[in-house]
Amino acid sequence: MTTEHSHATPASIADAIGQALATAIAERGTALIAVSGGRSPIPIFHALRSRPLDWSRVTVALVDERWVAPDHPDSNERLVRSELLVDRAAAAAFVPMKNAAADARGGQPGCEAAYRALPRPLDIILLGMGEDGHTASLFPDAPELRAGLETDALTIAVTPPAAPHQRLSLTLSAILASRRIILPISGAAKRATYQAALSPGPVEAMPIRAVLRQGGTPVELWISD
Numbered sequence: 459m460t461t462e463h464s465h466a467t468p469a470s471i472a473d474a475i476g477q478a479l480a481t482a483i484a485e486r487g488t489a490l491i492a493v494s495g496g497r498s499p500i501p502i503f504h505a506l507r508s509r510p511l512d513w514s515r516v517t518v519a520l521v522d523e524r525w526v527a528p529d530h531p532d533s534n535e536r537l538v539r540s541e542l543l544v545d546r547a548a549a550a551a552f553v554p555m556k557n558a559a560a561d562a563r564g565g566q567p568g569c570e571a572a573y574r575a576l577p578r579p580l581d582i583i584l585l586g587m588g589e590d591g592h593t594a595s596l597f598p599d600a601p602e603l604r605a606g607l608e609t610d611a612l613t614i615a616v617t618p619p620a621a622p623h624q625r626l627s628l629t630l631s632a633i634l635a636s637r638r639i640i641l642p643i644s645g646a647a648k649r650a651t652y653q654a655a656l657s658p659g660p661v662e663a664m665p666i667r668a669v670l671r672q673g674g675t676p677v678e679l680w681i682s683d
């Protein structure tokens with residue numbers, strides 16, 4: 459089930475996320491969100507981090523991570539710590555994916571254990587999509603793609619041939635184990651990717667199709683110019 463919201467803004471997306479977190483806190487006492495890296499979430503983080511929530515009851519996890527040091531410019535942990543977990547959101551807990559292992563494959567069991575310890579379903583996932591139709595770090599050309607789409611594990615190590623760094627990613631089953639999925643789509647190129655993803659074709663060519671074609675977890679497309 460996919461719902462499209464047009465004329466989205468970082469503020470309107472932050473409103474939706476903030477409302478979901480507040481509802482989770484009111485109903486269950488805590489809230490759990492997994493967020494993507496990349497450029498798209500940054501203005502949303504900026505709009506979200508000052509919202510008057512009880513952030514001490516919020517846990518922030520990652521959708522994916524590049525296997526680099528947490529202070530590396532490409533680290534999603536660094537991005538989340540510097541762009542989201544400040545202001546009021548500094549009170550939130552954070553669950554990194556990166557650990558001390560030398561590579562993503564070696565780090566996957568520790569990451570899996572850390573993410574298995576989180577409550578499920580997640581309350582909300584802020585997903586991303588690349589212009590090639592990847593989502594999280596489920597890349598079309600990655601040798602681990604099929605496993606990432608099929609395994610019951612929550613996390614998988616991925617070595618995308620065409621993108622920098624080894625990755626740790628939530629699997630499709632982990633992404634779908636969420637109460638709701640928010641997917642911002644911004645700009646003409648991403649809108650074209652989204653339209654292509656809606657057309658018939660294999661999931662392996664555009665992994666975002668696996669999220670858009672399922673009916674169990676509500677997906678909200680927040681579309682902006």
Ligand SMILES: O=C(O)[C@H](O)[C@@H](O)[C@H](O)[C@H](O)COP(=O)(O)O
Nearest residue numbers: 494495496497498586587588594
């Ligand atoms: O690379 C990561 O860390 C991501 O989580 C990735 O899946 C991202 O969401 C897309 O590549 C879109 O990235 P942009 O928002 O920068 O276009």
